[in-house]
Amino acid sequence: MTEIIVVTSGKGGVGKTTTSASLATGLAQRNHKVAVIDFDIGLRNLDLIMGCERRVVYDFINVIHKEATLKQALIRDKRLDSLYILAASQTRDKEALTQDGVEQVLDELRQDEFDYVICDSPAGIERGAHLAMYFADRAVVVVNPEVSSVRDSDRILGLLSSKTRHGERGDGGVPAHVVVTRYHPEKVAEGDMLSLEDIEEILGLSILGVIPEHDSVLTSSNQGIPVIHNPDSHAGLAYEDLVARLFGEDRPMRFLDVPRKSLLKRVFGG
Amino acid sequence: MGLLDFLRAKPRNSASVAKDRLRIIVAQERNGRGGPDYLPLLRSELLTVIMKYTKVDIEAVHIELDHEGGQDVLELSVTLPEHSPPAR
Numbered sequence: 029m030t031e032i033i034v035v036t037s038g039k040g041g042v043g044k045t046t047t048s049a050s051l052a053t054g055l056a057q058r059n060h061k062v063a064v065i066d067f068d069i070g071l072r073n074l075d076l077i078m079g080c081e082r083r084v085v086y087d088f089i090n091v092i093h094k095e096a097t098l099k100q101a102l103i104r105d106k107r108l109d110s111l112y113i114l115a116a117s118q119t120r121d122k123e124a125l126t127q128d129g130v131e132q133v134l135d136e137l138r139q140d141e142f143d144y145v146i147c148d149s150p151a152g153i154e155r156g157a158h159l160a161m162y163f164a165d166r167a168v169v170v171v172n173p174e175v176s177s178v179r180d181s182d183r184i185l186g187l188l189s190s191k192t193r194h195g196e197r198g199d200g201g202v203p204a205h206v207v208v209t210r211y212h213p214e215k216v217a218e219g220d221m222l223s224l225e226d227i228e229e230i231l232g233l234s235i236l237g238v239i240p241e242h243d244s245v246l247t248s249s250n251q252g253i254p255v256i257h258n259p260d261s262h263a264g265l266a267y268e269d270l271v272a273r274l275f276g277e278d279r280p281m282r283f284l285d286v287p288r289k290s291l292l293k294r295v296f297g298g
Numbered sequence: 299m300g301l302l303d304f305l306r307a308k309p310r311n312s313a314s315v316a317k318d319r320l321r322i323i324v325a326q327e328r329n330g331r332g333g334p335d336y337l338p339l340l341r342s343e344l345l346t347v348i349m350k351y352t353k354v355d356i357e358a359v360h361i362e363l364d365h366e367g368g369q370d371v372l373e374l375s376v377t378l379p380e381h382s383p384p385a386r
Binding site: 174178182186190216218219220221222223226229230231 | 328
């Protein structure tokens with residue numbers, strides 16, 4: 029059985045690609061056969077985050093247009109044998125992505141016995157975002173603790189329940205998990221950032237994982253190594269927890285406490 | 299927070315302002331979801347008419363679509379400002 033998981037958000041820059049890369053890697057680390065597909069046609073980026081940008085020969089649109097086979101276009105990850113990347117095309121023609129084409133690629137991945145297909149959605153609610161979520165069995169909605177991101181994610185949750193194959197069948201739509209990224213416990217403690225409880229209350233969904241804002245996310249993307257590979261990174265460990273929770277493991281939320289300040293700092297600020 | 303910050307009167311924290319604003323806008327947008335496509339246009343035209351005849355604050359106008367027993371009910375509520383003193 030192949031499970032198709034879309035990573036989406038509505039708003040841009042919240043951490044969809046970072047989350048897709050670490051989620052796909054985490055699943056492959058558990059010995060599942062995983063493909064991760066970049067749906068951001070025209071703005072290919074997943075290849076950079078996965079560190080395979082110089083090995084892209086054929087892309088998603090080439091496969092849809094039958095200019096290459098899926099086997100030729102899938103890039104095997106350097107670190108994990110069971111992980112494959114399908115890059116987005118650099119074409120500016122977004123019409124190139126068709127519903128039939130996407131369905132054919134996903135069907136072929138099913139036949140090739142992939143356990144998971146991660147669809148990395150572009151920002152917005154246009155064609156690429158629509159098709160990334162349309163065939164999904166499950167959704168991971170990435171949210172930042174910030175007003176525009178929360179509002180957009182609620183909009184996306186609405187689309188997941190109606191404008192998807194599951195939604196059209198009337199079976200309640202695509203089940204969704206919420207992942208909060210770029211979380212600053214200090215700002216939450218100071219009352220200047222929405223807390224997890226606030227976000228849960230507004231969206232009416234429980235949160236699957238929280239990824240703290242951490243320098244390691246930037247250094248990992250600089251290096252092209254998904255942050256989940258970094259055992260010293262709080263963000264990486266939080267992604268590892270998130271993957272474990274997808275399999276029903278009970279992992280308490282970590283890295284939500286504010287580091288204690290020294291007395292001097294507390295009195296004089298800083 | 300340092301000593302100086304502590305002495306400064308702090309306004310209501312911004313996260314709770316964010317939460318209140320989100321609660322309202324998200325509820326409003328969920329309400330319009332699945333409604334007829336003309337709803338946003340109807341809403342803005344209704345607002346234009348109300349603004350033409352009254353001087354109410356746009357936030358005092360509530361337009362909601364409710365579903366009651368298989369029927370859609372469009373609810374419009376406008377809180378009119380108190381009478382301004384008559385012109386002298």
